Amino acid sequence: MTITCERIDDLLFEGDAASLELAETHARGCLACREKLDDWNDISRTAKSMQTTWPSDTLWPRIQRAIANETRSRAPMILRVAAALAVTIGLAGILAYALHLHHEKQKAFDQAILRVTALDEVERAEKAHLIAINNLEKLAAPKLEEPQTPILVSYKEKLMLLDDAIAECQTNIDHNRQNAQVRKQLLSMYSEKQRTLQDVLREGNHVSNP
């Protein structure tokens, strides 16, 4: 096979024994390719001579020690991680319990506030009733002192019964301010007394007008 100078690079690229042999054959008759091939082979020869070895009896024991040290330091690391995890879980538990307590306290406080607020509202309503009743009583007093008609007499009796019931309720409330049932009864009795006084006033006007 005839090899041209242009093909030398292809042969060197392939780099296998057969290709290099063909390149060598061509270089025997071509000075330019001879120089090129000589340098090529010189580099390879020099490179191969650079393969190095030296006695290193201490290297393996060094590696063994390094691995053993790392294995030893890895074990306490696992323990440290486990301890840190346990502490974290413990702290999380304590925090959760504290939050729960705080939440319960807050709930109780909120409920107490609600109760106080509701009571205040009820007491304000009672006061409004009392003011209205006092005003009506002043107006109705002359007609109730000496009732002129049977109906006014029955209104007067009804009002006396209501006053007794109201007094009883107020005694109960003095013992337990938060008794909602008694409060409700008192309010309905105030309302009833207010309505009755209004009826008295209407009845009185009806009587005096004719």
Added chain:
Amino acid sequence: MQAVATLTRPVNRPEISPAAEFELLFRTHGERMKSIAYNHLGSVSEAEDAVQETFLKIHRASDTYNGESSFSTWAYRILINTCYDILRKRRRRGDEESIDANPIERTASTVDDAKRIMLRRLLESLPEQRRTVFTLFEIDGLSHAEIAETLGITEANSKWILFSTKKQLQEQWRKSQ
């Protein structure tokens, strides 16, 4: 050394302990690894440090070795990356590449030291990948298949890098003579 057994499938032999198996790996591949490291770093002590660091990394990463590549190419890949790290640190520090004066046994003695020093100087100026391909093929005698697996490139690419690197060296070689 508990995880060595999973790592050393290529030499996995039930009759030897994991520690002994790991030592066997060093006995089998250690010399070539030392040579590869030396030819990248130019210093015996740094080459030994790199080999030690590589075996530590192998020990740490033994769980990730899946046996797809051969143990040797996997180990060489770790070694070469370790050498690159050392070279980068050295460059950051502004240190010059060192050529060790320690006595080194050469496998061939027909080439004079002047040529070896000249080639080493030329190799130092090459980019990392070119230098590694040349070193692995020409100095340490790895095949293109092994180089391809070690560096994660194709065989054809390995061949091309070697050819173009040698062409570049050839021009400088003649000028330097």
